[in-house]
Amino acid sequence: MTPPSSAPSSAPSPARGPATGPALGSTLAIEVSGLVVDCGGTRILRGVDLDVTRGEWVTVIGPNGAGKSTMLRAIGGALPSSGAITLFGTPLGSLSRTARARLVATVAQHPIVPPGIGVLDYVLLGRTPYIPPLGRESRQDLEVVSATLRRLDLARFASRALETLSGGERQRVFLARALAQEPQVLLLDEPTTALDIGHQQDMLELVDELRAAEQITVLATTHELSIAGEYADRLVLVAAGQIVAAGPPEQVLTADLLAKHYGARVRVIDGENGPLVVPVRATTRRGPPATGQP
Ligand code: ADP
Ligand code: MG
Numbered sequence: 001m002t003p004p005s006s007a008p009s010s011a012p013s014p015a016r017g018p019a020t021g022p023a024l025g026s027t028l029a030i031e032v033s034g035l036v037v038d039c040g041g042t043r044i045l046r047g048v049d050l051d052v053t054r055g056e057w058v059t060v061i062g063p064n065g066a067g068k069s070t071m072l073r074a075i076g077g078a079l080p081s082s083g084a085i086t087l088f089g090t091p092l093g094s095l096s097r098t099a100r101a102r103l104v105a106t107v108a109q110h111p112i113v114p115p116g117i118g119v120l121d122y123v124l125l126g127r128t129p130y131i132p133p134l135g136r137e138s139r140q141d142l143e144v145v146s147a148t149l150r151r152l153d154l155a156r157f158a159s160r161a162l163e164t165l166s167g168g169e170r171q172r173v174f175l176a177r178a179l180a181q182e183p184q185v186l187l188l189d190e191p192t193t194a195l196d197i198g199h200q201q202d203m204l205e206l207v208d209e210l211r212a213a214e215q216i217t218v219l220a221t222t223h224e225l226s227i228a229g230e231y232a233d234r235l236v237l238v239a240a241g242q243i244v245a246a247g248p249p250e251q252v253l254t255a256d257l258l259a260k261h262y263g264a265r266v267r268v269i270d271g272e273n274g275p276l277v278v279p280v281r282a283t284t285r286r287g288p289p290a291t292g293q294p
Helices: 068-075 097-103 119-130 139-151 167-180 197-214 225-231 255-262
Strands: 028-039 042-053 057-061 082-087 104-107 185-189 217-221 234-239 242-247 266-271 274-279
Touching (some): 028 217, 042 217, 042 242, 057 068, 057 197, 057 225, 068 185, 068 217, 097 104, 097 119, 104 167, 185 197, 197 225, 225 266, 234 255, 242 255, 255 266
Parallel strands (some): 057 217, 057 234, 185 217
Antiparallel strands (some): 028 042, 028 082, 234 242
């Protein structure tokens, strides 16, 4: 993959797999079958099956506590699980840490930030899988990092301490670190939660451009249901640790499914690029309280 600063081209770049990782010929980027995760004696995921094709964008939705983050963490290799997880035809467990990190980058819901770290140094952590043990970053590593900072409108923060940034600025830095990793698969756990609507669109458009230009595969989670339908090829609805619906947005974003699994009252209307979900209040609108004045 070229640095994210490059303009997207319509011709995908040749598949360039990590040196010690799998060949990228497989059209299935992610294959998950019978995925089970137990935490603290509780079964969190109860047998999840999911295939994601190379270059596809799949978004996982579902109520709080459904198991969305757990699913992404297991697929990213950050959690022990049972069942099978395969990336580009290679079992996750047989990839070295470095090979896995060249293949998959995660933006966690609550990333751990080393205290006092600067923005540039944090994004440089994304280059770790390319830096030899006991080695230093190369000029190319620094070029990728500064191109990524520019691409995400973060260059002016390069020397700032990460913890002094606003929530939205920090969320863009987390994505920058993941992009600096030059992955084939992006796992994005609620990547736009802290962003204003303009930065939400910028981030999602950027990810979509990368996907078109580099055939990056995207597996994301979100609570923004209309946005989920706009950007994803396919939605997966998770409830109580199981997939309860999956398919194109118009099949999953239905008032019935959202009422059943979120307990939500919504109206679903046709948008330009798919269904739009509008919450509807339960009571009829009341006027202001009477003041007793004539
Ligand atoms: P989501 O991302 O869909 O909101 P999560 O995947 O974060 O949900 O969590 C799913 C469920 O698993 C929640 O009920 C959460 O409390 C529980 N859970 C997550 N991690 C642990 C843990 N380490 N020990 C016990 N329960 C956990
Ligand atoms: Mg979560």
